[in-house]
Amino acid sequence: MKPVIALTKGRVEKQFLAYLEERGVDSTPLVEKGRKLSVETDQAIYFFAKGVDVTTYVQHGIADLGIVGEDIIAEFQPDVFNLFPLPFGACKMAVAAEKDKVWPDRKKRIASKYTNITKQYYLEKGESVDIIKLEGSVELAPLLGLADAIVDIVETGTTLKENGLEVIEDIQHFTARVIANRSSLKMKRNILQPYLSVLQEEVAQS
């Protein structure tokens, strides 16, 4: 039996494969997967999914482990073990608004893809706001007057800058993380532990 690993497609996937290579794990079959959604290597069975789906597959025990951004975990709060951070995918969740924003004299409107994180943040802050759920290009919302500010992932800040926005408050810093199904981690400990050890290994950075 091999560990079954759900991997977030896209940038996290590429960085994770590079991370495996650094640890001497041959990830050629994963790099050369073409359009396949599932690949078996000598060490594990991998499949590729969207971040939030990775948490769903792990929660239901279809995958034993998952590699996913912490922003997804914070937003969707899956019932899984949230084991340890990986040294890539660093970003932060922040509130951003137009430069020199003049705040209107009413309840603020905040646009975000991350409505749960936004709600939790303003709840803890003790400020009532109206949250508008958007699916993408959240930066548009303040420019077009849909919202007063946005809550979004900021990596380099370039997109914000190019659209005349700036970070006004940091909410939380995130990286990619390893998650595990609650019973797999225990019932399949013998097959998961060697794999997890490789991921936690310190290697000399060249």
Next chain:
Amino acid sequence: MFLPAGSRDLTGRQLVNRVAIYEKFQSVVNLRNYQAIETPVIEYSTTFTNPYAGMTLKKMLKWFDEEGEIEVLRPDWTIAVARALANQQSDQQKWAYAGSVFKKDHAGVESHQAGIEIIRTPGLFGEYESLFTAVRFLRELGLHQYSIELGHTEIFETFISSLELDEAAASQIRQAMHDKRKDEVYRLVKEAGNEETAEAVAALADAFGGTAILDKFAGEWENNSKLLPVIQELQQLAAALEELGQDVIVDLGRVKQLPYYNGAMFRGFLADSGAECFSGGRYDELYEQFGGKMSAVGLAFDMDVLATALPAPEKQERICLLTDEKGLIAAEALRYKYPDAVVDVRTEATAENYDRVYKVVQSGEGYEVVEK
């Protein structure tokens, strides 16, 4: 017509299995001298939401009664039974219950449980009795491939109480530990205390696996007057279960999820699916909340998980009698002749599988049953 998400009609095997499991449960607990108890399906929310019981109202099915009180559908058996038994004067120690609980975050809202509560017993009597009852019940069901996990609330709580945190901070660390989020546990404990405690608490996140973990920590906590007895308690329970031939695993980093647990915690994981088939532990403080000072240990079985896992029943002989209304008396006679077989009556041949098929044919004045 459409059903709400998760709700389903049950027919056939699943339903038969569940009925069979309830029957087996009753017979196992009867033979161990448990007394049955049933609490009402509707109660006031405060029974479950008070600080000791600690359940969240959000997840309950609720409404206002005519006086404006919030009533709920039973979200938990243990708390309801504690309320009922805390002020009971009888000296009955062992109680058993079976029925549904309702929670919004559970797929299908309704789930089926059966369980036991053991009160007013000294030492580890309640823990042994709970675990042995579980082993016996699962054995009677023909389920052998599972592991029992042991944990203890006082390992994590001992470390945390030494930090003298407020409840919000403590529960933040507890949640991180529940998620085995080692880096966060370390960070939070270090912030609240010191590096040494942070390392000790963070190490608990990895302290799960076979019973060898217990020996390791018994050595490590050799001079710790609070933690060594806890490990020794778990060692005794593990040894008893292993003597019964049961696979035991431990998780020293397991934390209480409801505030009323204060001692050993245990649960069963099925080997095939990894599903949790029972869970329980010690919760003396819960009874105290309802005005009774006594020891209390118990566990609840997830009857839905068990029903899915139940091995196929032994095959029964199936007999079919082809007849019209006139042959029904003959069919009844056939049932007496084969008391252990399934005897069905059909008016015409079907594609269904039977071991034997009989037919009623006219013979002179009366009818005769002949095998086809």
